[in-house]
Amino acid sequence: MLATTSAAQHTDATPLLQTIGLTKRYGSFLANDKIDLDIRPQEIHALLGENGAGKSTLVKMIYGLIQPSEGDIRWQGRTIVLSGPSDARAHGIGMVFQHFSLFDNLTVAENVALGLDGKEPFKDMSARLEQVSRTYGLPLDPRREVWQLSVGERQRIEIVRALMQNPQFLILDEPTAVLTPQEADQLFVVLDRLRAEGRAILYISHKLEEVKRLCDTATILRGGRKVETCNPKAETAASLARMMVGGEIMEVKAAASRQITLPRLLVNDLSLAPDDPHGVRLEHISFELRGGEILGIAGVAGNGQDELFAALSGERPAKDPGTIVIDGQAAGHLSITRRRKLGAAFIPEERLGHGTAPRMRLSENALLTGHAIGNMVLHGFVNTAATLKTVDRTTETFDVRKAKRDPEAASLSGGNLQKFIVGREILRDPVVLVVNQPTWGVDAGAAAVIRQALLDLAARGAAVLVTSQDLDELAEIADRIAVMFHGRLSAPVPTAETSRERLGLLMGGSSIEAPEAPHAARA
Amino acid sequence: MRLVLEKRAERSTIIALISPLIAIGLTIVTLCILFAILGKNPISALAVYFIDPLTDGYSLQEIAVKATPLVMIAIGLSLCYLANAWNIGAEGQFLIGAVAGSWLAVKTQGTDAGHWVLPAMLALGAIAGALYALIPAICKVRFGASEILTSLMLVYVADLLLDYLVRGPWRDPQGFNFPTTAEFDPVATVPTLIEGGRLHLGSIVALLVVAAGAVLLGRTIKGFEIRVVGAAPRAARFGGFNANQLVLLTFAISGALAGLAGIIEVAGPVGHLQPGISPGYGFTAIIVAFLGRLNPIGILIAGLFLALTFIGGEQAQIAMKIPLDVTKVFQGILLFYVLACDSLILYRFRLISTSPKVQSGAR
Known part of the structure; x- marks a missing residue:
C-alpha cells in the first residue's frame, strides 16, 4: 500500500510536531499544564476533552495565535518559536477553525485570496483553487458568493484554503459539528486521503464514535492537563468518556410510562419573513405537540432554527393569532410576556447576552x-x-x-x-417548554443533568420542543424527530422508526421540498 | 516590556468606587500644569478653586444653588444613558422648561392670581421639557434618526426661541430695552429657605428627585427594565421589555426633570427670564451623570463637586485673574479622565515581558 511506503521514508523516531512541557498561564490560572504531545506524519491524532479542558489553548499555541508561557514546540525535531499564524503557515502548519471567517458578500475565490499570504496573481490563484478542490473531491465554484452556499460548502472553502498552502500538518477544530452525517462521511474520505499523502492531522472533536472510526491516536485533556494518549480503536466510547470527564457520567433515564395528553403547542401554517437580509424565511411550518411528549427538531445550523425560536417565543410575534396555539389559546400575536403567562417557557441557544x-x-x-x-x-x-x-x-x-x-x-x-x-x-x-440547543458547549455532566430535567418535565405532563444539531442528543430524549431545512420543517417521525441516514438526507434537503430527489446531489 | 490592557474575569467593585476619585486626582494634576503654564502658583490657585468656597456661608449656599439644576438634570440623564439612549440636549429642555413656565408668570404679571401660579409654572416647565425631549426620542424610534444629533441641535432652537421672546413679545416695557422680562411676582417665585439667603426650595426638590431616582433604579421593575435594555438589549427583548418604549420613557423623564430645573432656576435665583440663564447646566450635567457613575447618590456628590468648580472658577477669576474658561477646560478634562478610568473597571493594565526566547529561537 502507498501508505506503508511513504511511512517508511520518515524515521519513526522524530515526530513531525512535538510539544514538550507546553504550558499556558493566565494570571494564576493554568489553561495548559506541561502538555507533551507527539504527532507523527501520516497520523490522524484526536484531541479529546470537555469544554474548558484546554484544547483550544493548546492548538492556538501550536498555530502561533498565542505564545506559550513555558515549554517548547518542536517541528521536525527543531525547536521553533511561532510569532503568529503566518509564521506557522510558513512552516507548513494549517488550521481550519470551527467558526468560519468568511465574508458573505465576496466570492469563494476572493475569500481564499484574502486568507493567503502569497503574492500570486488572482487568476492563477483561482485556477489553482479549482484544481486543489477537484483533486481532493471538494467541489467549489470560485465565482459564487459565499452567502449562497450551504454550511458544508463554506467549510470546504476553509479546508481548501488551508490545503492550498500545502501543509504538512493540519488542525481541524470540531469539523463535523455543523455537517450532516453524509457530509461528515465525505469529509472522512478527504481526511483519509490527506493521511495517505503523508500529512498529519490533529482532529479536535467530542464525538467519540467518530474518533474511534477515524483516528489512529487520541490524546485526552482534562482541566488543562494531559490525562492519557491511547489508541482510540482499542477503547470503548464509554472508556474514552470516562477519561474525559474523570468519572462516571450519570445515565439519562426516561420515565417508565409517560402519558401523552392534550395538544399543548399547535403551530398552524406559520410563515414569517426574516428580520435581516441574510436570515431564513419560515415557510408553512405546522406541527402538533402534546403534553408528555418531547419533539426534537434536527437540522444544520442556519436553516431557520433561530427564526423559529423567535416566532414561537414571541420575540417576533406573527400577525395571525391562530398560527401558534399555546394550551388552547391563540397566541401568534402575543408578546413573550403574555405567552409566559399562558404557561410557556423558553430557553434560547445563546446563554450570555440572550438567555x-x-x-x-x-x-x-x-x-x-x-x-x-x-x-x-x-x-x-x-x-x-x-x-x-x-x-x-x-x-x-x-x-x-x-x-x-x-x-x-x-x-x-x-x-x-x-x-x-x-x-x-x-x-x-411550564406547560410548554421551547428550548434551542440545550447542551451546546456544556460539559458532559451538566448535559446529562439537563437532558434528565427535560425528560422529567415531560413526564410531569409538559410539552417539550427541543431544537438541536446533535442527533445523538435527540435520539436520547425525543419521542419524535422532525428536520428543519431552508425554513421548512419535515413531518415528525417517531424516533424509533427513523435512522441517522434518513435524518441526514433530510438535513441535506432531500424530500422536504417536493419530490425532486436530485437536490441531494448538491451536497 | 510591553504594557497591555487585559480583560478582567469579573468587574472590579473597588475600581468602580474609586475610579471617579482617580479621575479627579488626574484632573487636578493636569490643572496644576495648566496653572503653571499660565504663570500662577498651582497651590494657591487650587486653594482658591477648591478650598476657599467651602469656608464661607455665602459660597456654601451658592454651591447648593448651582448643584440643584445639575443634580436634577443628571438624574434624568442617567436614566437615558443606562437605557443606552443618548440625550445630549438637556440644555435645550432646560431652556424650554424655563420658557414655558415663564409664559404663565408673564401672563399673570400684575394680576391678583393666587398661590396656584408657582405650582402651575413648575408643571408647565416639566411638561414642556418632556415634550421637547420626546421630539428626538420619537425621531429615533420611528425613523432611526440619531438622537445624539437631533437632541443636540434642538438646544440651539430652544436657545434662539428664548432669545426671540425676551427681545420681542415678552420684553419688560420698563426694562430700558434690556432683553429681559419683568421681575416675576412673588406668587410666581420659588421661596428661599433662609431669610435673605440664596438657598431655595428647589434644593429640596432636587433631594427628592435623588431619592426617587434611587428607588426607581434599585427597587422597581421599570428601573430594572431600563438597566437591562442598556446592558444586554437582546436579553431585554427575551425578557419581554420593549426597548423603544423605554427610549421614549427615559427621554420624557429626563426632559421633564431638565424642564423643571429650568423653571426653578428662572423662578428662583434669577427671578426673571433672560438670555444666559444657564452657564451650560445641561452639558455639565452630562459630566455629573458620568462622574456619579450613573448612580443617584453618586450624582448628588458629583453635582456638588462640579458646582464647587463653578464657584471656585468665579473666585479664581476675581482673586487671581485666571480666565473663567479654565472652569470649562477643567470640566472637559474631568469627563475625559472619568471615561478613561471607567475602562479600568472591566480591564486592567499588565506589564508583559517580551519573551527572551524570541532571540534564542531558531528561525
Whole structure:
C-alpha cells in the first residue's frame, strides 16, 4: 500500500510536531499544564476533552495565535518559536477553525485570496483553487458568493484554503459539528486521503464514535492537563468518556410510562419573513405537540432554527393569532410576556447576552423571565427576597456551582450557567417548554443533568420542543424527530422508526421540498 | 516590556468606587500644569478653586444653588444613558422648561392670581421639557434618526426661541430695552429657605428627585427594565421589555426633570427670564451623570463637586485673574479622565515581558 511506503521514508523516531512541557498561564490560572504531545506524519491524532479542558489553548499555541508561557514546540525535531499564524503557515502548519471567517458578500475565490499570504496573481490563484478542490473531491465554484452556499460548502472553502498552502500538518477544530452525517462521511474520505499523502492531522472533536472510526491516536485533556494518549480503536466510547470527564457520567433515564395528553403547542401554517437580509424565511411550518411528549427538531445550523425560536417565543410575534396555539389559546400575536403567562417557557441557544444579561447578578437574571408570573413583582416593586429564593432553589435542585450566593451571570462556567437557565424556567413548571440547543458547549455532566430535567418535565405532563444539531442528543430524549431545512420543517417521525441516514438526507434537503430527489446531489 | 490592557474575569467593585476619585486626582494634576503654564502658583490657585468656597456661608449656599439644576438634570440623564439612549440636549429642555413656565408668570404679571401660579409654572416647565425631549426620542424610534444629533441641535432652537421672546413679545416695557422680562411676582417665585439667603426650595426638590431616582433604579421593575435594555438589549427583548418604549420613557423623564430645573432656576435665583440663564447646566450635567457613575447618590456628590468648580472658577477669576474658561477646560478634562478610568473597571493594565526566547529561537 502507498501508505506503508511513504511511512517508511520518515524515521519513526522524530515526530513531525512535538510539544514538550507546553504550558499556558493566565494570571494564576493554568489553561495548559506541561502538555507533551507527539504527532507523527501520516497520523490522524484526536484531541479529546470537555469544554474548558484546554484544547483550544493548546492548538492556538501550536498555530502561533498565542505564545506559550513555558515549554517548547518542536517541528521536525527543531525547536521553533511561532510569532503568529503566518509564521506557522510558513512552516507548513494549517488550521481550519470551527467558526468560519468568511465574508458573505465576496466570492469563494476572493475569500481564499484574502486568507493567503502569497503574492500570486488572482487568476492563477483561482485556477489553482479549482484544481486543489477537484483533486481532493471538494467541489467549489470560485465565482459564487459565499452567502449562497450551504454550511458544508463554506467549510470546504476553509479546508481548501488551508490545503492550498500545502501543509504538512493540519488542525481541524470540531469539523463535523455543523455537517450532516453524509457530509461528515465525505469529509472522512478527504481526511483519509490527506493521511495517505503523508500529512498529519490533529482532529479536535467530542464525538467519540467518530474518533474511534477515524483516528489512529487520541490524546485526552482534562482541566488543562494531559490525562492519557491511547489508541482510540482499542477503547470503548464509554472508556474514552470516562477519561474525559474523570468519572462516571450519570445515565439519562426516561420515565417508565409517560402519558401523552392534550395538544399543548399547535403551530398552524406559520410563515414569517426574516428580520435581516441574510436570515431564513419560515415557510408553512405546522406541527402538533402534546403534553408528555418531547419533539426534537434536527437540522444544520442556519436553516431557520433561530427564526423559529423567535416566532414561537414571541420575540417576533406573527400577525395571525391562530398560527401558534399555546394550551388552547391563540397566541401568534402575543408578546413573550403574555405567552409566559399562558404557561410557556423558553430557553434560547445563546446563554450570555440572550438567555441572561452577562453583567447582572443571577437574582436579576431570575427576574428577567420571572417578572411575568409569580410573586417577584408587587405593584411595580421588585421583591428581592423572591428573586433570591429562585436562585437558591435553582442552585439546590440543579447543583449550580458558583463562588458566592448571587454572582454575575458571566462569572459562571458554561455548564453551570446553562443549568441555572434551565432550572430558572423548569422550576416554574411550564406547560410548554421551547428550548434551542440545550447542551451546546456544556460539559458532559451538566448535559446529562439537563437532558434528565427535560425528560422529567415531560413526564410531569409538559410539552417539550427541543431544537438541536446533535442527533445523538435527540435520539436520547425525543419521542419524535422532525428536520428543519431552508425554513421548512419535515413531518415528525417517531424516533424509533427513523435512522441517522434518513435524518441526514433530510438535513441535506432531500424530500422536504417536493419530490425532486436530485437536490441531494448538491451536497 | 510591553504594557497591555487585559480583560478582567469579573468587574472590579473597588475600581468602580474609586475610579471617579482617580479621575479627579488626574484632573487636578493636569490643572496644576495648566496653572503653571499660565504663570500662577498651582497651590494657591487650587486653594482658591477648591478650598476657599467651602469656608464661607455665602459660597456654601451658592454651591447648593448651582448643584440643584445639575443634580436634577443628571438624574434624568442617567436614566437615558443606562437605557443606552443618548440625550445630549438637556440644555435645550432646560431652556424650554424655563420658557414655558415663564409664559404663565408673564401672563399673570400684575394680576391678583393666587398661590396656584408657582405650582402651575413648575408643571408647565416639566411638561414642556418632556415634550421637547420626546421630539428626538420619537425621531429615533420611528425613523432611526440619531438622537445624539437631533437632541443636540434642538438646544440651539430652544436657545434662539428664548432669545426671540425676551427681545420681542415678552420684553419688560420698563426694562430700558434690556432683553429681559419683568421681575416675576412673588406668587410666581420659588421661596428661599433662609431669610435673605440664596438657598431655595428647589434644593429640596432636587433631594427628592435623588431619592426617587434611587428607588426607581434599585427597587422597581421599570428601573430594572431600563438597566437591562442598556446592558444586554437582546436579553431585554427575551425578557419581554420593549426597548423603544423605554427610549421614549427615559427621554420624557429626563426632559421633564431638565424642564423643571429650568423653571426653578428662572423662578428662583434669577427671578426673571433672560438670555444666559444657564452657564451650560445641561452639558455639565452630562459630566455629573458620568462622574456619579450613573448612580443617584453618586450624582448628588458629583453635582456638588462640579458646582464647587463653578464657584471656585468665579473666585479664581476675581482673586487671581485666571480666565473663567479654565472652569470649562477643567470640566472637559474631568469627563475625559472619568471615561478613561471607567475602562479600568472591566480591564486592567499588565506589564508583559517580551519573551527572551524570541532571540534564542531558531528561525
